[in-house]
Amino acid sequence: MKAVRVNEYGGPEVMKIEDIAQPAPASDEVLVEVYASGVNPVDWVIRSGANESLRSFLTLPMTLGWDAAGVVVEAGSEVTYLKPGDQVYGVPNFPGDGSYAEYCVGKATQFAIKPRSLDFTQAAGVPLxxxxxxxxxxxxxxxxxxxxxxxxxxxxxxxxxxxxxxxxxxxxxxxxxxxxxxxxxxxxxxxxxxxxxxxxxxxxxxxxxxxxxxxxxxxxxxxxxxxxxxxxxxxxxxxxxxxxxxxxxxxxxxxxxxxxxxAANQPQQEWLKEIAELIDAGKVQVLINKVFPLEQVADAHRASETWHVKGRLVLNIKKISITA
Structure with a gap:
């Protein structure tokens, strides 16, 4: 599968699209085919290697991205809430292989059914x-x-x-x-x-x-x-x-x-469910500022690093977008 990999810390240019093995889910995890991934400041902070407290948790090479929206391909034997074919949004394991990739894995408790009123691109801008x-x-x-x-x-x-x-x-x-x-x-x-x-x-x-x-x-x-x-x-x-x-x-x-x-982020399924309900009820809006193809991931990071983006930045992983 294609994934954006970081083999060394540095500027946006250190991110490379590589072919790597598709991950396999553990018994309490789901394998998600990623349609879109959000871009967050933590992504480029990790990429730069500038934060010593974060670096102690990381191992290179690694795939960036901790916002995923896509379809469950496989569910581990202990997973009961989600099943193959479910359209989900959530947070892959951190640290670990992220969502700037065609597939990612994560604890099933960190994913939920995506808001039905959002397409994958919009949903990818929500979780983290x-x-x-x-x-x-x-x-x-x-x-x-x-x-x-x-x-x-x-x-x-x-x-x-x-x-x-x-x-x-x-x-x-x-x-x-x-x-x-x-x-x-x-x-x-x-x-x-x-x-x-x-x-x-x-x-x-x-x-x-x-x-x-x-x-x-x-x-x-x-x-x-x-x-x-x-x-x-x-x-x-x-x-x-x-x-x-x-x-x-x-x-x-x-x-x-x-x-x-x-307040360290807590990726809890129950909260993702409640957030989806608020979005579907029209009480929470999701503004997408710009969607970048995977090949322009460096431009997405440069935009995020300005701190002047109104709305969410998203990477389009699959060429064809599927809506709810």
């Missing part, structure tokens, strides 16, 4: 970013109806899903974005939007229940400012797990009597 948002605001933030949440990086891949999920659950949503994206975040459902370039959020907000850091900023002093706007008993959650909290942040959280948490 959506699950990251879900993990942050619900598993760690325990967001409840009527609570107020501040979402930093609200126009990004994770942030845009977080805005919609929070709104669908009855929260009051405040998004942070650049001036160019204010209207977009409002269209996603945010009740308020703060332009982070012209407004100091720590001066205008207080008594927030949950803050979700979903922006590319890696700055613990900015995190301390976010903690300051929380009410006592609130929660600060960051999805930037590659950037640890420092002592200043931990002390600020302790002094304010708030919870601080780094």
């Amino acid at each position: 970013a959506a699950l990251t948002a879900w993990t942050g605001i619900f598993a760690h933030g325990d967001l409840q109806p009527g609570q107020r949440i501040l979402i930093q990086g609200a126009s990004g891949g994770v942030g845009s899903f977080a805005v919609q999920f929070a709104k669908s659950k009855g929260a009051y949503v405040i998004g942070m974005a650049s001036a160019d994206n204010v209207n977009y975040v409002k269209q996603l459902g945010a009740d308020e939007v703060i332009d982070y370039k012209t407004q100091q959020f720590e001066s205008v907000l207080r008594d927030i229940d949950v803050v979700l850091e979903a922006s590319p900023t890696r700055n613990n002093r900015e995190r301390v400012k976010a903690v300051a706007v929380l009410k006592e008993g609130g929660t600060f959650v960051s999805v930037n797990t590659d950037f640890p909290f420092n002592d200043e942040l931990m002390e600020a959280g302790k002094a304010k009597k708030v919870k601080v948490a780094l």
